[in-house]
Structure formats: C-alpha cells, structure tokens
Amino acid sequence: MSVSEFCVGVSHDCYAELEGKFENHLETKLGGLSVVPMPATPRLDEYDAIFALGTRVTAEVLPHAERLAVIARWGVGYDLIDTDALTRADVALAITPNAVRRPVAEAIYALIFALSTNLLAQDRVVRQGHWRGQLPRLGWNLKNRVLGSLGFGNIAQEMFSMARSLGFRRLLACDPYGRADVAKFLGVELVDQEQLFTQADYLTVNTPLMPSTRGLVDASRLRLMKPTAFLINTARGPIVNQADLTRALEERWIAGAGLDVFEQEPLPADDRLRQLDNVILAPHGLAWTEEIARDNTIEACDNILAIAAGDVPKAIVNKEVLDRPGFRAKLERYRAARRTQV
Numbered sequence: 001m002s003v004s005e006f007c008v009g010v011s012h013d014c015y016a017e018l019e020g021k022f023e024n025h026l027e028t029k030l031g032g033l034s035v036v037p038m039p040a041t042p043r044l045d046e047y048d049a050i051f052a053l054g055t056r057v058t059a060e061v062l063p064h065a066e067r068l069a070v071i072a073r074w075g076v077g078y079d080l081i082d083t084d085a086l087t088r089a090d091v092a093l094a095i096t097p098n099a100v101r102r103p104v105a106e107a108i109y110a111l112i113f114a115l116s117t118n119l120l121a122q123d124r125v126v127r128q129g130h131w132r133g134q135l136p137r138l139g140w141n142l143k144n145r146v147l148g149s150l151g152f153g154n155i156a157q158e159m160f161s162m163a164r165s166l167g168f169r170r171l172l173a174c175d176p177y178g179r180a181d182v183a184k185f186l187g188v189e190l191v192d193q194e195q196l197f198t199q200a201d202y203l204t205v206n207t208p209l210m211p212s213t214r215g216l217v218d219a220s221r222l223r224l225m226k227p228t229a230f231l232i233n234t235a236r237g238p239i240v241n242q243a244d245l246t247r248a249l250e251e252r253w254i255a256g257a258g259l260d261v262f263e264q265e266p267l268p269a270d271d272r273l274r275q276l277d278n279v280i281l282a283p284h285g286l287a288w289t290e291e292i293a294r295d296n297t298i299e300a301c302d303n304i305l306a307i308a309a310g311d312v313p314k315a316i317v318n319k320e321v322l323d324r325p326g327f328r329a330k331l332e333r334y335r336a337a338r339r340t341q342v
Helices: 012-018 023-029 083-088 097-116 119-127 154-165 180-186 193-199 242-250 290-308 319-323 325-341
Strands: 007-010 034-037 049-052 070-073 092-094 146-150 170-174 202-205 230-233 256-259 279-281
Touching: 007 012, 023 290, 049 290, 070 290, 083 092, 083 319, 092 290, 097 119, 097 154, 097 202, 097 230, 097 256, 097 279, 097 290, 146 154, 146 193, 154 170, 154 180, 170 193, 242 256, 290 325, 319 325
Parallel strands: 007 034, 007 049, 049 070, 070 092, 146 170, 146 202, 202 230, 230 256, 256 279
Antiparallel strands: none
C-alpha cells in the first residue's frame, strides 16, 4: 500500500456544519493522502482513517471496519462513540485537547461576564427605548466571588489559569481524578460536590459526558446553590437535567445560567428555556472561533498523519487498543508501506 492509498474519509456533518472553515487546513495537512467526503451512511471498511465532527459510531457498524485504524475527532467530546467497541475492533479514537483548551475557557468567561453584567437586560432595555433606570438589577463584579468547576481537566485548568488576574476570592474544583499538584500550582481547592454547589458563585461544568455524569446536575444539587449563583455549561447538555434546571430558573432557585449545550440539539422551538430572561443560550458554537477551526483541523490531521506513518497519536482516548495485536498489525502495515516509499 502506498501513502497515497491511505484513505481518509471526512464525515458528512463536517461539510454540513464546517463548510468553508476547515477545508484549506485539511488540504494543506493531508495533501499527500487520499481524502474523500463520506456519505451519510458510509461503509467503514473503505477508509483507513475518519476525520469526524459528530459522527455516531456504534458496535453494530464496526464489524465491517477491518481496514479502519483511527477516528480522529474534530474536538474532544466522544459521547456519540462506543469506545469499548472501537477497542474491540482495533480502532483508535484520537481527540484534539490542545486546540479546544483556550477557546472553550474563553467561552466560559464570555458567559460569566455576560451574566455578571446583566448584559442581555442591558441590551433589551436600550432596544425597548428605555435607559439604565429601568434595569431589573445591578451587575456584580467578579472580585471576591467564588469560581467553581465540576471537573478539573484540560479546560478547567485553563479557565483557572485565566482567573488569576480577575480577583476571585476562592477557586474550587470537584473531580475524583483531580491532580493535587496541579490544583496547588493553580491555587485551586479540591472539594466535594456539596462544598462545590453550596459555595460557588459561578459553577462551571467541565466534565465529560459518561454514565456517571449523565444527569449529575439535578434538582437536588441545584437546590444546594446560592440564590445569587450562576450555572455555566459548555461541556455536554445531558450532564445537566434540563427539566430540573428549567424549573430552577423559573422559580429563581439560582440567579441564572449560561448554556452552550443542551439535552437535545438543536434546542426545540417550544423549549421553555427560550422564554426565560435569566438564561443565555448559545448553539453549541460559542467556542467556534477562527482559531479553533484551524487548530482543531490541524491537530486532528496530525493524529491521522501519525497513524499513516505507523506511529501512535498523542491524544488517544482508548489507550487499551495500543496493546491489541490487530491494531499493532495495522500500524506495522503503514510503517511497511512508508518504508517502500523511501
């Protein structure tokens, strides 16, 4: 197999949602490989690698993926992908943690600042022909407030790193796998869930969606929050019980929320969240900047190029696949093909 015969399939949703935002970077990075658009219902055995945005991959489709070696996600979420089934099929899942780290952290602060300054109400008052005397409430400074995170991974750490100059009184994180040395370096206190929910003024969700986190932020935890507190979710919608959050906002258990993700996306037209004035809604695109489009594409392509060279990408999710003979045989096949090109 020559390098040019290494085939990369680009999932159809990339063209539907990213058209004009990634193709130039893709062509520049993968110019020596065969890159083809995938149909909506592809045959996975036609590809060595898949460049994927939101592709759902289940155990049912993987028995026909003997050729496939890697799914390279444009991003970091993989709740639509059965990673155990991928491992059994000798397929690696690679993500782009470096590309998303800063843009998502900045998106979190965009929501924090907008909620703190009461930005939507400020805009609405002016558009209605009124002035500041008609504002429903004053804004709040961040200084001396408490910033909390449910999760202490890549994005949360970037968020806390950016918090140093903003004057927060305390930084809190809840994560059973949180590294104490990193927390100490960033000035973050690792706490339990009750402490996080009762003490945070801004509670940000920065944990992956998995069985243990699905519906984690429910009524019982929302009732622990201060009535002046805000919830910010830029991670995955189903981590928050949306019906419970809607009730919490309607009944003012908390001051407000900033949401870039939802249980169902796109958000249904009749969803009650659309009617509330104490929530900011974004279409799972708040971190979609020019930089993330470029860097996600480049990092995903680097993961593909590593496989094509017979090497292991840096950000593998299902590390168990690395010890499987079938996956190692695929890498050796690519290494052998590259040697014949030299």
